[in-house]
Amino acid sequence: MAADDTDRQGPAWTDPSCPVARTVDLVGDRWSLLIIRDAMDGARSFTDFQQRTGIARNILTDRLRRLTQHGLLAQVDAPSGKRRRYALTEAGKDLFPVIVTLRQWGERHAFDAGEPHSVLVDGDGARVPDLLPVAANGSPLTSDTTSVRRHT
Amino acid sequence: MAADDTDRQGPAWTDPSCPVARTVDLVGDRWSLLIIRDAMDGARSFTDFQQRTGIARNILTDRLRRLTQHGLLAQVDAPSGKRRRYALTEAGKDLFPVIVTLRQWGERHAFDAGEPHSVLVDGDGARVPDLLPVAANGSPLTSDTTSVRRHT
DNA sequence: CCAATTTGGTTTCGTTTTGCAACTGATTGG
DNA sequence: CCAATCAGTTGCAAAACGAAACCAAATTGG
Numbered sequence: 008m009a010a011d012d013t014d015r016q017g018p019a020w021t022d023p024s025c026p027v028a029r030t031v032d033l034v035g036d037r038w039s040l041l042i043i044r045d046a047m048d049g050a051r052s053f054t055d056f057q058q059r060t061g062i063a064r065n066i067l068t069d070r071l072r073r074l075t076q077h078g079l080l081a082q083v084d085a086p087s088g089k090r091r092r093y094a095l096t097e098a099g100k101d102l103f104p105v106i107v108t109l110r111q112w113g114e115r116h117a118f119d120a121g122e123p124h125s126v127l128v129d130g131d132g133a134r135v136p137d138l139l140p141v142a143a144n145g146s147p148l149t150s151d152t153t154s155v156r157r158h159t
Numbered sequence: 160m161a162a163d164d165t166d167r168q169g170p171a172w173t174d175p176s177c178p179v180a181r182t183v184d185l186v187g188d189r190w191s192l193l194i195i196r197d198a199m200d201g202a203r204s205f206t207d208f209q210q211r212t213g214i215a216r217n218i219l220t221d222r223l224r225r226l227t228q229h230g231l232l233a234q235v236d237a238p239s240g241k242r243r244r245y246a247l248t249e250a251g252k253d254l255f256p257v258i259v260t261l262r263q264w265g266e267r268h269a270f271d272a273g274e275p276h277s278v279l280v281d282g283d284g285a286r287v288p289d290l291l292p293v294a295a296n297g298s299p300l301t302s303d304t305t306s307v308r309r310h311t
Numbered sequence: 312c313c314a315a316t317t318t319g320g321t322t323t324c325g326t327t328t329t330g331c332a333a334c335t336g337a338t339t340g341g
Numbered sequence: 342c343c344a345a346t347c348a349g350t351t352g353c354a355a356a357a358c359g360a361a362a363c364c365a366a367a368t369t370g371g
Contacts, residue, residue, distance in 0.1 A: 022193075026266045062330090135293075135294070148255075156279075
């Protein structure tokens with residue numbers, strides 16, 4: 008589907024100079040981040056992803072291909088003509104802080120008090136502390152105490 | 160449009176127990192996070208958002224309404240019958256770490272070396288350091304050294 | 312105060328994307 | 342070798358999206 012005419016690598020960027028926009032261009036849809044989340048949680052095969060997310064199979068095909076093309080996932084080879092498996096690339100793994108902040112926001116704002124949800128824990132089983140932007144000098148930052156500088 | 164029949168508050172959650180999925184249900188589309196980004200950068204009026212993002216006007220209407228319904232934005236209205244402005248709620252402002260991690264990933268992986276992009280700086284004009292998940296004891300964490308625990 | 316302009320949408324309509332279900336051809340397990 | 346499973350495709354209908362025209366209330370200029 009539309010993967011025929013030497014696909015001109017997408018419609019360029021939504022906002023070429025903004026890193027947020029570029030990232031959203033790559034993973035800002037209903038499924039990509041959930042696929043990444045599941046890959047981080049051990050999903051490797053087509054059906055792993057399909058069953059965990061519940062995504063339609065043709066859309067999953069498209070997303071896996073897209074994420075692979077953009078270097079977030081890779082097909083890990085099988086010696087002979089075996090079945091393919093997907094694995095996160097370094098760039099894909101590097102989305103970990105994004106997944107963590109999405110998760111932590113959800114825990115704080117998308118659940119009623121007492122409503123059960125899964126939790127991210129470290130190797131010792133302790134809950135991962137909330138991620139908070141800090142200044143060069145270590146003080147906490149918010150959107151009010153930061154600004155975007157153009158062009159650099 | 161479709162805002163008529165006492166809108167049954169959406170199709171429930173994609174994956175009810177996963178905080179990542181809930182957050183993605185709310186802001187996981189092409190525009191919502193860019194609207195949030197612009198609000199953090201000072202956008203307040205309909206045309207502010209329209210011009211900064213380039214989003215179609217009808218879609219912008221829908222997204223502003225949706226984000227408002229879900230408590231990420233609020234209309235602060237002026238005393239008399241003045242024009243409405245939008246402002247981030249506390250929950251909306253609390254997406255700051257998400258925007259920051261998206262930005263930092265983009266800076267690391269979505270630009271060629273030497274390609275110019277905007278930068279987030281603190282009050283002193285210093286670049287905000289990369290956000291990294293750490294364990295309770297302070298050691299850095301990756302997706303390989305964490306796990307999701309169900310049900311809590 | 313009044314006319315012109317701007318703002319904040321809404322409506323219409325054509326295009327794209329998404330989702331479901333059925334189907335196909337390799338792969339595997341027994 | 343046979344049946345089940347896996348990794349997709351294909352066809353089609355429904356939903357979401359986008360561009361442009363339209364409109365009423367608010368604002369501005371004179």
